[in-house]
Amino acid sequence: MSKVQEGLLYSESHEWVRVEGPNAFVGISDFAQEEMGDITYVDLPDLDNVLKGEEFGALESVKASSDLYSPVTGTVSERNLDLEDAPELLNEDPYGNWIIRVHLANPAELDDLMDAEAYAQFIAK
Amino acid sequence: MRYYDKLVFELSKPGRSGFSLSQEWADAPLDLDPALLRVEAPVLPEVSEVDVVRHYTNLSQMNFGVDTGFYPLGSCTMKYNPKINEEIAALPAFLGLHPLQDPETVKGARTVLDWTDRLLAEITGMKHFTFKPCAGAHGELTGLMILREYHLSRGDEGRTKVIVPDSAHGTNPASAAVCGLEIVEVKSNAAGLVDVEELKPLLGPDIAGIMMTNPNTLGLFEKDIKEIAALVHGCGGLLYYDGANMNPLLGAVRPGDMGFDIMHLNLHKTFSTPHGGGGPGSGPVGVAEHLVPFLGVSTSGFHGNFGVILRALAYILMLGKQNVHLAGRLATLNANYIKECLRDAYKLPIDSVCKHEFVFDGLIDDGACEGKAGATTLDVAKRLLDFGYHAPTIYFPLLFHQALMIEPTETESKETLDDFIAVMHKIAEEAAADPNILHAAPHNAPISRPDETTAARNPILKWENEN
Amino acid sequence: MAGFCYFPQTGEDIRQMLDRIGVTSMDDLYCDVPPEFLHKEELNLPDAMSEQQVRHFFESLAAMDPKLKVFVGAGAYDHYVPAVIPYITSRSEFLTAYTPYQCEISQGTLRYIFEYQTMICNLTGLDVSNASVYDGSTAAAEAMRMCVACARRKNTVLLSKALLPQVLGVVKTYAKYAGIRLAFIEAEGGRTSLASLKAQLESGDVAGAIVPSVNRYGIVEDLTGFAEALHACDALLVQYCDPSALAVLKTPAEWDADIAVGDGQSLGIPLCYGGPYVGFMACKKAYMRKLPGRIVGQTVDAQGRRAFVLTLQAREQHIRREKATSNICSNESLMALWVTVYLSLMGPEGMRQVNAKSSAGAHYLYEKLLETGKFEPVFDAPFLKEFVLKPLCNVNELQQRLCDAGFFAALKTEEGYVSFCVTEKHNRAEIDALVAAI
Known part of the structure; x- marks a missing residue:
């Protein structure tokens, strides 16, 4: 069973969001990393604007590739550069390793995301 | 090895x-x-x-080829590569021709291209071919350029989308994207065929055409092709035929008769030229009469892979009209025979007569039990290597999780097929008894399973002197 | 039914197999094909030929044309082919395998591709090579796509007008349908103009530029300032190279090019009326993930032994479908083996001699042709093995005379010049004979 961490918000494309003040940290869920298998590369975005639902990067494994979709609208203010050399961090601790930090442009969008309980039900389907 | x-x-x-x-x-x-x-x-x-x-x-000696043994790699048509073809392609007079010589000094080579054009046109029901494309995907791209050029020539600039079935080869959507077309996916129905009802609402003035493989990647003949052709033509689109699966139709069914306007052939599949460890192939594109004016699109430097075309012509002349009608039928016979003999041990997701290939969805009994993972399609593939076979195509098409796609071709004897069937049964029994034998396979190949994750995380892509 | 040598099933085999399937004829297996589409009669093809007849047929075609000594390059070079190469490449373990999907029984293919990648990297000086594309022209087209993919949001690629005509043609074709804008860098005095490049860069939309190393006039380009100008605008420098000449010429890495492409044909692949050849592509490591095609990497197997695999596959069409870097699947693997064996035999010293001999022969021919008084120089620029002259005589008559004497030379160019090329295959006596025929 994939773990779902309490206190985070989740998108249907399996990204999680942790809100800290005006910023949101975005990562991928345990379910997503299990589906991907051993992640070999994380394609990180430029420090630029992102739209909710827009691709902001991609994950690669040996036999798969998966686009990352931003769960929020805003400006990418920081990228987790540790992932460039150690993409396996996303397999080892998906909730402990964020991918991007976004300065939120429209916090009201957060209401569209699922809480832990709703996401657990979503992936159980 | x-x-x-x-x-x-x-x-x-x-x-x-x-x-x-x-x-x-x-x-x-x-x-x-x-x-x-x-x-x-x-x-x-x-x-x-x-x-x-x-x-x-x-x-x-660490390599396995068709000459080594049975190579049932689905969608790749690994038929026997006749040796006379190699001798023809090595004739010094052809090898010495410069591609920019005056046509008057290359009459022999032009005759080869003219004959191949004429014979392929008869076999496929197309009017003429261009030989510039160097592989199947290159043919797809060239054919789609012709398709776009046709619409543009009529001032019909709004046709920017192409329909691709969800079972298509990965090259189809990739070629369409390289050609600047937007991809619209059409779903397969429960029988594994293009769902005509799903197709209808997709058709409109923005549709440039549809790319189809017939038989499709499940080895199933798209029996609604006549209706599909009428619908697509009715909306002003064209039909593109992906010739990767032409082999079962060789001498039996012609894409031109089914209503296709443009197609490519993989000479390295249907026409017996060797695959060369991944190429060179040749992907000539044929078109119906109304598209002949657009055949001039230039997608490679000279005249295409002439050395491959020589081999293909030699093969067609060997077959002649007396044998060509048997090639497709025997390929289909062989595939159906294996399918019927193995369906007691491997899951057959769609129970239907197949053409040159078919797809299983893993083992019926994979040996999984409490605390022990079952044998996967990957495990079956690796275990086959131990018995001296190349593996089938695995994990394609994407419609099934444990896809195992088997294509025997017409050049394999009943004895070869029977031996393969026996080994596949033995592997199924091993899996049921102890899947660990399969997890650890291959046991006697030149290497065991490599660490692909490290290879991708820390790429070493060239040799460097350590001294 | 009478047996046919490629079809092993006997009539009895077929009957038993049909019984097992539960049908009565092979046509029953086509029950899902609408009857109007199933061909029951013979196709209108020639009668089957015996192997001897097939051999005779092709030998007669081969005998239709004169055997000419080739003194033309223009993208296909008549270098000597060592005897070892066809022996190795016709080994059925290489010839009759396909793409190394099952790496455990494909280590031969994977190892030679790894060696090929290393050799391309060493010739170009760049970090990463792919396992080949179709030919030089398509390699240039793929490089154009790479520039746009690397640049994000910029959509113009510059092409030097001094590139070979067929390279320009194919790149234009790919650009047209992909919606990539092309602009052109002028050639001045037979060389790609830095001033023209700088003027084009002012648009601000340039993702990269493709310029030749040795150009369509045979001139060795001086690319001083090119990389600097392009990099200042965040654009990539792509060099189109003759890989044989790269054994002596300043490398793409030394010019600070980001991508190098070209046709491996000059590395000992026969002319063969234009193919099969092999396109090569190499790039700096930063652009590795945008490089199209197969790439082989080194790793270890479960016992820790050195092993080789196809890697970075998430770039490719079978995984990424419409989002792949390219649609390429089959490449020119056997021709990559051809090149690898060639470079193994030649080594650094052989490659130096090939260039020395070709260049000396070409310069000798150049002087001799001018002495005839039937040509005058076009450019005052350095060349290696190929050059153009302005003809002062009727070119069609000249070509006919040469053909009658057994030569293919004096290729007419779009500009009205005639082009010559000399490789190490031709000695002084043959060059003298060519000049005498003029």
């Missing part, structure tokens, strides 16, 4: 050489400003001729 661990660079010794050139001008200085010259000579092996011959002979 045995493991051999050298790279040619590691045989190198300064001062040794493997070439033989006359001495005239061998030490002439280059008449160039030093600023235009490289600082140091490139690092290349310094080895003798016998070093080279032994090294590559040793490398070849």
Whole structure:
């Protein structure tokens, strides 16, 4: 069973969001990393604007590739550069390793995301 | 096959050489400003001729080809590569022709292209072919350019989308994207065929055409093709035929008769030319009469892979009208025979007569039990290597999780098929008893399973001198 | 039914197999094909030929044309082919395998591709090579796509007008349908103009530029300032190279090019009326993930032994479908082996001699042709093995005379010049004979 961490918000494309003040940290869920298998590369975005639902990067494994979709609208203010050399961090601790930090442009969008309980039900389907 | 661990660079010794050139001008200085010259000579092996011959002979002995054994790699049509083809392609008179020679001095080569054009047109029901494309995907791209050019020539600029079934080869959507077309996916129905009801609402004035493989990648004939052709033509689109699966139709069914406007052939599949470890292939594109004016689209430097075309023509002439009608039928017979003999041990997701290939969805009993993972399609594939077979295509098409796609071709005997069937049954029994035998396979190939994750995380893509 | 040598099933085999399937004829297996589409009669093809007849047929075609000594390059070079190469490449373990999907029984293919990648990297000086594309022209087209993919949001690629005509043609074709804008860098005095490049860069939309190393006039380009100008605008420098000449010429890495492409044909692949050849592509490591095609990497197997695999596959069409870097699947693997064996035999010294001999022969021919008084120089620029002259005589008559004497030379160019090329295959006596025929 994939773990779902309490206190985070989740998108249907399996990204999680942790809100800290005006910023949101975005990562991928345990379910997503299990589906991907051993992640070999994380394609990180430029420090630029992102739209909710827009691709902001991609994950690669040996036999798969998966686009990352931003769960929020805003400006990418920081990228987790540790992932460039150690993409396996996303397999080892998906909730402990964020991918991007976004300065939120429209916090009201957060209401569209699922809480832990709703996401657990979503992936159980 | 045995493991051999050298790279040619590691045989190198300064001062040794493997070439033989006359001495005239061998030490002439280059008449160039030093600023235009490289600082140091490139690092290349310094080895003798016998070093080279032994090294590559040793490398070849870690390889499996059609001449080694049965190679049922689905969608790749690994039929026997006749040896007369190789002799024809090695005729010095053809090898010495420069591609820019005056047509008057290359009449033999032009005759080869003219004959191949005429015979392929008869076999496929198309009007004419261009030979520029060097592989199947290159043919797809060239064919889609012709498709777009047709619409543009009519001022019909809004046709920017192409319909691709969800079962299509990955090259179809990729070629469409490279050609600047947007992809609209159409779903397969429960029978594994294009769902006509799903197709209808997709059709409109923005549709440039549809790409279809028939039989499709499940080896199933798209029996609604007549209605699909009428619908697509009715909305102003064209039909593109992906010839990767042409083999079962060879001498039996012609894409042109089914309503296709443009197609490519993979000469390295249907027409017996060797696959060369991944190429060279040849992907000639044929078109119906109304598209002949657009055949001139230039997607490679000269006249395409002429050496491959020579081989294909030799094959067609060997078959002739007396044998060509049997090629497709025997390929279909062989595939159906394997399918019927193995369906007691492997899951057959769609129970239907197949053409040249079919797809299983893993083992019926994969041996999974409490605390023990079952044998996967990957495990079955790797275990087959131990018994002296190449594996089928695995995890494609994407419609099934454990896809195992088997294509025997017409050049395999009943005895070969029976032996393969027996081994597949044995593997199924092993899996049911103890899947660990399969998890650890292959046991007697030149290497065991490699660490692909590390290869992708920390790519080492060239040899570097450690000294 | 009478047996046919490629079809092993006997009539009895077929009957037994049909019984097992539960049908009565092979046509029953086509029950899902609408009857109007199933061909029951023979196709209108020639009668089957015996192997001897096939051989005779092709030998007669081969005999239709004169055997000419080739003194033309223009993108296909008549270098000597060592005898070892066809012996190695016709080994069935290489010839009759496909793409190395099952790496455990494809280590031969994977190892030679790894060696090929290393040799291309060493010739170009760049970090990463792919396992080949179709030919030089398509390699240039793929490089154009790479520039746009690397640049994000910029959509113009510059092409030097001094590139070979067929390279320009194919790149234009790919650009047209992909919606990539092309602009052109002028050639001045036979060389790609830095001033023209700088003028084009002012648009601000340039993702990269493709310029030749040795150009369509045979001139060795001086690319001083090119990389600097392009990099200042965040654009990539792509060099189109003759890889044989790269053994002596300043490398793409030394010019600070980001991508190098070209046709490996000059590395000992026969002319063969234009193919099969092999396109090569190499780039700096930063652009590795945008490089199209197969790439082989080194790793270890479960016992820790050195092993080779196809890697970075998430770039490719079978995984990424419409989002792949390219649609390429089959490449020119056997021709990559051809090149690898060639470079193994030649080594650094053989490659130096090939260039020395070709260059000396070409310069000798150049002088001799001018002495005839039937040509005058076009450019005052350095060349290696190929050059153009302005003809002062009727070119069609000249070509006919040469053909009658057994030569293919004096190729007419779009500009009205005639082009010559000399490789190490031709000695002074043959060059003298060519000049005498003029």
